[in-house]
Amino acid sequence: MKRTLRTALCATLMLLGAACSRHTIIPDDELAMIFRDAYLANAYISDQRVTTDSLRIYEPIFARYGYTTDDVHYTIGNFSKRKSARLSDVVERAIDLLEAEGKIYNRQVEILDTIDNVARRTCTRTVLADSMLRIRSLRDTARLHRTLDVQPGEYRVTMRYTIDSLDRNQRGLKATTWLERKDSTRMSYYTTSLRRDREEETFTRLFTVDTTHRRLHLNLLDFYARPERLSMFVEELRVEYTPPTGEAVEELYDRQLDIRIFADDFFRTTQPADSL
Structure with a gap:
């Protein structure tokens, strides 16, 4: 240097x-x-x-x-x-x-x-939360199929789950997520296999959303082949939203406006007597 x-x-x-x-x-x-x-x-x-x-x-x-x-x-x-x-x-x-x-x-x-x-941490908020979901039939899978309207920022999807030995889908299960643009096209399409016979596996996916997007699609339980008997437990499903950094900083400053820096007596001494 x-x-x-x-x-x-x-x-x-x-x-x-x-x-x-x-x-x-x-x-x-x-x-x-x-x-x-x-x-x-x-x-x-x-x-x-x-x-x-x-x-x-x-x-x-x-x-x-x-x-x-x-x-x-x-x-x-x-x-x-x-x-x-x-x-x-x-x-x-x-x-x-x-x-x-x-x-x-x-x-x-x-x-x-x-x-x-x-x-960013202060302004992060949960937009979807569910827990203790027992998935044993095709009807139950609807609880893991969600669609959310979105706005610019980041969306973090987290699912903690267990697929136990009673599950009979030999070719396995999968999770699929994607963003839908305003013109109805898909982007950030992602598919991954769900692990079985292990406790508390975690699925996590982060999406960066801008003004061209309108929805986030979560299909967190799907099949590679003809569905067989299901046995899956979802301990927690959560989607968290974080606004863009600039908006988060502005929001943080706005929240601090209510903090009292000076005692009331300080302001009383600066006010005309007839205004008290």
């Missing part, structure tokens, strides 16, 4: 130090700040592919600190005459500033990411 920053800053200095004439000498601390800002300007120009053929992009930076391009030229050139100071020390100081700010921004990104995750 430091090597990359040092190379970039040195390249900047070569551009800035193209001419030297007698002008104001900039203090080292401020020069380090200027170098930092110049590096960020270079990084932005490179990232955004901005075309520039002059050093005028730096003039607003110098002006912010109260200096001119000639002042910067003169200060850089003057380092060769100063026995107690080295330009490399200023460059290192600018690098330290960039790295320190980078850590702060990384931490802020982590905090925002945490807020997003908290908002």
Whole structure:
């Protein structure tokens, strides 16, 4: 990291130090700040592919600190005459500033990411829940065939089940799920075999829904061949909905509006007497 920053800053200095004439000498601390800002300007120009053929992009930076391009030229050139100071020390100081700010921004990104995750968890709600389902006949299978209207966000389908030894469907059972678009076509079609003779197997499927979808179809018990005697127990069937992250964050903030930060006495002191 430091090597990359040092190379970039040195390249900047070569551009800035193209001419030297007698002008104001900039203090080292401020020069380090200027170098930092110049590096960020270079990084932005490179990232955004901005075309520039002059050093005028730096003039607003110098002006912010109260200096001119000639002042910067003169200060850089003057380092060769100063026995107690080295330009490399200023460059290192600018690098330290960039790295320190980078850590702060990384931490802020982590905090925002945490807020997003908290908002998503807080706003997740159950839209379908059923439990203790005993499936022993074809009529019972209707309890595992569900259709839900959907809206943008994520839908997580979870089923905890057991197919015991009394089941006679030798070719096995399967679960099928899909999304229906508004034009009635299917997408995200998924089929998987249900495991038997093991307690509390879990089927899980996550769907990402956008404005082109209108329904979620769950056919959580189907057959590969002619149905035989069934023996299946569903301990829990659940569908959870999580809104898009932006909506979840807004909803979380709205919920916090009711939290009382200040005591009532604080507001009373700010109100006119006749309004009490």
